[in-house]
Amino acid sequence: MVHPGIIAAAIVVALGLAPAAQAQANPELDEIRQQIKELKDSYESRIQALEKRLKDAEDAAAKAQTTATQAQSAAAQTQASAPPAPPEPPQASQQGSPNAFNPAISMILNGTYANFSQDPAKASVTGFLSNANTSDALGPRGFSLGESEVTLSSNVDHLFYGQATFAFEPDNTFSLEEAFAQTTSLGYGLTIKGGRFFSAIGYENSVHPHAWDFVDPSLVQRVFLGDNYADDGVQVSWIAPLPVFVEIGGGVGRGLNPPGSDRDKNGVGAGTLFAHVGDDIGTGGSYRVGVSMLRTSTDGTGTSIADIDDRTGTTNRFVGDTQLYGVDFVYKWAPEGNPKYQNFKLVGEWFQQRRSGDLIFDETGALGIGPTPEAFMLKQFGWYLQGVYQFHPEWRVGLRYDQLEEGSWNAGPVASANGVVKPDFTPRRYSAMVDWNPSEFSRLRLQFNQDKSQIGLTDNQVFLQYIFSLGTHGAHKF
Amino acid sequence: MRIVWTFAIALAALAGSIPAQATVSILACEPEWAALSKEVGGDKVSVYQATTALQDPHRIEARPSLIAHTRSADLLVCAGADLEVGWLPVLLQTSGNSKVQLGQPGYFMAADFVNKLEVPTAVDRAQGDVHPYGNPHVHLDPRNISRVAAALVERLGKIDAKNAAYYQARYKDFDERWTKAIAQWQARAAPLKGMKLVPYHKDEVYLINWLGMVEMMNIEPKPGIPPSAGHLSEMLAKLQAQPADVITRGAYQDPKAAEWLSEHTKIPAVMLPYTVGGTPEAKDLFSLFDDTINRLLKVRKPA
Numbered sequence: 001m002v003h004p005g006i007i008a009a010a011i012v013v014a015l016g017l018a019p020a021a022q023a024q025a026n027p028e029l030d031e032i033r034q035q036i037k038e039l040k041d042s043y044e045s046r047i048q049a050l051e052k053r054l055k056d057a058e059d060a061a062a063k064a065q066t067t068a069t070q071a072q073s074a075a076a077q078t079q080a081s082a083p084p085a086p087p088e089p090p091q092a093s094q095q096g097s098p099n100a101f102n103p104a105i106s107m108i109l110n111g112t113y114a115n116f117s118q119d120p121a122k123a124s125v126t127g128f129l130s131n132a133n134t135s136d137a138l139g140p141r142g143f144s145l146g147e148s149e150v151t152l153s154s155n156v157d158h159l160f161y162g163q164a165t166f167a168f169e170p171d172n173t174f175s176l177e178e179a180f181a182q183t184t185s186l187g188y189g190l191t192i193k194g195g196r197f198f199s200a201i202g203y204e205n206s207v208h209p210h211a212w213d214f215v216d217p218s219l220v221q222r223v224f225l226g227d228n229y230a231d232d233g234v235q236v237s238w239i240a241p242l243p244v245f246v247e248i249g250g251g252v253g254r255g256l257n258p259p260g261s262d263r264d265k266n267g268v269g270a271g272t273l274f275a276h277v278g279d280d281i282g283t284g285g286s287y288r289v290g291v292s293m294l295r296t297s298t299d300g301t302g303t304s305i306a307d308i309d310d311r312t313g314t315t316n317r318f319v320g321d322t323q324l325y326g327v328d329f330v331y332k333w334a335p336e337g338n339p340k341y342q343n344f345k346l347v348g349e350w351f352q353q354r355r356s357g358d359l360i361f362d363e364t365g366a367l368g369i370g371p372t373p374e375a376f377m378l379k380q381f382g383w384y385l386q387g388v389y390q391f392h393p394e395w396r397v398g399l400r401y402d403q404l405e406e407g408s409w410n411a412g413p414v415a416s417a418n419g420v421v422k423p424d425f426t427p428r429r430y431s432a433m434v435d436w437n438p439s440e441f442s443r444l445r446l447q448f449n450q451d452k453s454q455i456g457l458t459d460n461q462v463f464l465q466y467i468f469s470l471g472t473h474g475a476h477k478f
Numbered sequence: 479m480r481i482v483w484t485f486a487i488a489l490a491a492l493a494g495s496i497p498a499q500a501t502v503s504i505l506a507c508e509p510e511w512a513a514l515s516k517e518v519g520g521d522k523v524s525v526y527q528a529t530t531a532l533q534d535p536h537r538i539e540a541r542p543s544l545i546a547h548t549r550s551a552d553l554l555v556c557a558g559a560d561l562e563v564g565w566l567p568v569l570l571q572t573s574g575n576s577k578v579q580l581g582q583p584g585y586f587m588a589a590d591f592v593n594k595l596e597v598p599t600a601v602d603r604a605q606g607d608v609h610p611y612g613n614p615h616v617h618l619d620p621r622n623i624s625r626v627a628a629a630l631v632e633r634l635g636k637i638d639a640k641n642a643a644y645y646q647a648r649y650k651d652f653d654e655r656w657t658k659a660i661a662q663w664q665a666r667a668a669p670l671k672g673m674k675l676v677p678y679h680k681d682e683v684y685l686i687n688w689l690g691m692v693e694m695m696n697i698e699p700k701p702g703i704p705p706s707a708g709h710l711s712e713m714l715a716k717l718q719a720q721p722a723d724v725i726t727r728g729a730y731q732d733p734k735a736a737e738w739l740s741e742h743t744k745i746p747a748v749m750l751p752y753t754v755g756g757t758p759e760a761k762d763l764f765s766l767f768d769d770t771i772n773r774l775l776k777v778r779k780p781a
Contacts, residue, residue: 185576245542278542
C-alpha cells in the first residue's frame with residue numbers, strides 16, 4: 001500500500017508545485033521517486049482524459065442545439081468518438097403552455113372553376129329520385145369557392161377520442177359535417193362511435209370530399225346517398241382477431257338526411273349494417289371488399305322527385321321506406337408496396353336501391369286530379385369503376401365510368417297513366433382527370449366529364465380545382 | 479339481417495377457438511425495430527413487420543392487413559417522432575385495441591428514448607414535411623439502438639412479467655455483442671471521418687453525426703419534396719464548384735436523381751441499405767452497420 005504521505009506528496013507534484021526534492025543516494029528514496037512519477041503520469045493522463053471528455057460533451061451539447069449549421073461545421077468532425085450524451089426525458093417543447101392540450105387542427109381550402117355545356121341548376125338524373133339538398137347541386141358555373149373545412153381532433157381522455165369537422169360553405173352558411181366521439185379502449189376489437197358522422201356504408205361515403213380522387217362524387221353516390229351520407233346516432237364496429245382484416249359493424253340513427261328524413265318520433269329512424277374483408281396480395285397489392293346496407297324512411301321532405309315532377313308537369317311527394325344494398329371494393333398497388341413514386345388505385349361500387357311506399361301524385365292539383373296517394377315501388381341500380389394511377393411522385397391520372405339502371409317501376413294506375421313510368425334510358429358518365437401534387441398538402445386538378453345522365457342531353461363539364469390542406473398532417477384511411 | 483348475425487356468431491366462435499397465444503405479439507412499424515424486437519424478445523415474442531426496407535416509412539397506406547395485425551398486437555414498436563403520422567393514427571383509431579393506445583405499455587416509440595437531432599425551433603410547411611419533434615430516423619446511430627434496446631427490454635418485462643428474466647438475459651447478451659460491435663465499427667469507420675455526403679433525404683443524419691461525416695446538402699430540395707430538374711441542375715453547379723465525396727440514397731428511394739448527379743459530377747453514388755433488408759447483405763442489425771460502413775469505405779478516397 002502507498003503511504004498517505006506519499007499521496008499527499010504526489011498531489012503536490014501533480015499540481016506543479018513540487019518542491020525541489022533533495023536527491024540523495026538512497027534506494028528507498030529512489031523507490032519513492034519512482035512511485036511519485038508513476039502517480040504523476042497516471043494523474044496527468046486521467047486529467048487529460050477528463051478534459052477531453054468534458055470538451056466532447058460540450059461539443060455534443062452545442063451540436064444538438066445548432067441543427068442547421070452543424071453539418072457544415074468542421075468542428076463537428078472532431079467528435080466521432082464522443083461518448084453518447086446521456087438520454088434525456090422525451091422532449092416537451094411547450095411545457096407549461098396553456099396551448100399544450102389544444103386539439104390537432106387541420107383546415108382544407110378548395111376552390112373550383114367549372115364549365116358546363118348544359119345548365120347545372122337544372123341538372124337532375126333522369127328517372128332517379130334524388131336527394132335534393134346535396135346531390136343535384138352540381139355547383140355553379142365559372143369560379144366558385146368550395147366548402148372550407150376545419151377539423152379539430154384529439155383524444156378526450158384515456159377512454160375516448162373526439163373529432164369535429166365544420167364546413168363553411170361559399171354562400172357563408174355553416175354546417176357541422178361531423179362531430180363525434182369514439183372509444184379507444186374497449187379492447188377486443190370493438191369501437192363505438194357516437195354523434196354525427198359519415199356512415200361506414202360503401203367506400204366513397206366516408207371519404208371527405210377533399211380526399212376524393214375526382215372533383216365530384218360518383219353518380220351512385222350522388223343519387224342514392226348525397227355527397228356523404230351522415231346521420232346522428234351510434235355505430236359499433238368489431239374487428240375479428242384474425243390475421244386477415246374482417247370487420248363487422250352497424251349503426252342506428254335519427255335518419256336525419258336523405259334518402260330518409262327527420263321525423264319527430266322515439267326510437268330509430270335509420271339503420272346501417274356493413275362488413276369488410278381485406279388483406280395483402282403479395283408485397284405490392286392490398287384490397288378491401290365490403291357489403292353494406294342502409295334502411296331508412298321519409299315523409300317526403302328532403303327527397304326530391306324533381307325528375308318525375310318535370311316529366312309529368314305535376315308536384316309529387318314520396319312517403320315510405322328506402323333500402324340500399326351495396327357492394328364495394330378497393331384495390332391498391334405500388335411497386336414493392338412503396339406508393340411514393342408510383343401507385344395504382346382501383347375502386348368500384350355497386351348499389352341497389354329499393355323504395356316502397358306511397359306516391360302522392362299531383363299534390364297541388366296542377367292536372368286537376370288532386371292529391372292521389374297510390375302504392376309506389378322502385379328498384380334501381382347503379383355502379384361505377386374508377387382507376388387512378390400515380391406515375392410520378394407529383395402527378396396522377398384517373399379515369400372513371402358511371403352507369404345507372406332505371407330498374408323496375410311500379411306506380412299506381414293514376415300516376416302511370418299520367419307519365420310516372422320508367423324512362424327508356426341508361427344514364428352514363430365518363431370522367432378523366434389529371435392532378436398535380438407538389439407536396440402531400442397541395443393538389444391542383446383538371447377534370448373533364450362527359451355527363452349523359454339526362455335524357456337527350458350531353459353535358460360536357462370541365463373543372464379546374466385546387467385543394468390545400470393546412471395544419472396537422474392528416475392520416476388517411478385505406 | 480339474420481345472415482349477418484350468423485356470420486358474426488360463426489366468426490366469434492372461430493376467434494374463440496384459436497388457442498390463446500403464449501407469445502407477446504409485436505407489431506413493428508419498421509424493419510429495424512422488428513429486428514431489435516427479435517434480438518431482445520427471442521422466441522417469446524412473435525413479430526409482425528409492417529413495412530419493408532423498400533418502402534418509404536413516411537408514406538405507408540393504412541392497409542387492412544395492418545389494421546388486423548394492430549388489433550391483435552400486445553406491443554407496437556415504432557420509430558415515433560411523427561415518422562408514421564400519415565398512417566399509424568388510423569391503425570390506432572380503427573383497431574379497437576386498448577393495449578396499444580398512446581400512454582399504454584403497448585405503445586413504444588423508439589424516438590422517445592434517444593436525443594433527437596434537428597429539433598426545429600420553429601416549424602413551417604414551407605420547409606417541407608418537417609418533423610416538429612426532431613429527425614425520426616434515429617436508428618442509424620448504433621448508440622441509439624443500445625438506448626432503445628434498454629428501454630424495450632424493460633417494456634417487455636412489464637408486458638410479460640413472467641419472462642422478464644429471459645428478456646434481460648437476451649438483452650445482456652445482445653448489449654455485450656452490440657457494444658463490442660460499436661467499438662469495431664468506430665475503428666473501421668475512422669477513415670470516413672470528414673467524408674462529405676449528399677444523401678437523398680435527411681434520413682442519414684444520425685449516421686453522419688455518429689461517424690463525424692458531413693452532410694453537404696440533400697437531393698430533396700425540402701424534406702419529402704422530390705427534386706425537380708431545376709433543383710438538380712442547381713445542385714450540379716454547386717457540386718462542381720465544391721465537390722462532395724459521395725451521393726447516397728436509401729434502398730427505398732428513387733435511384734434516378736442520384737444516378738444522374740453522379741454521372742454529371744463524377745462523384746460516386748452509393749445505395750445504402752438504410753435499414754435491415756435494404757441490401758442482400760444487411761440481414762440483421764449487425765450486418766446493417768457492417769454493410770453501410772463497407773459501402774462507404776469502398777468509395778472513400780484515401781486522404
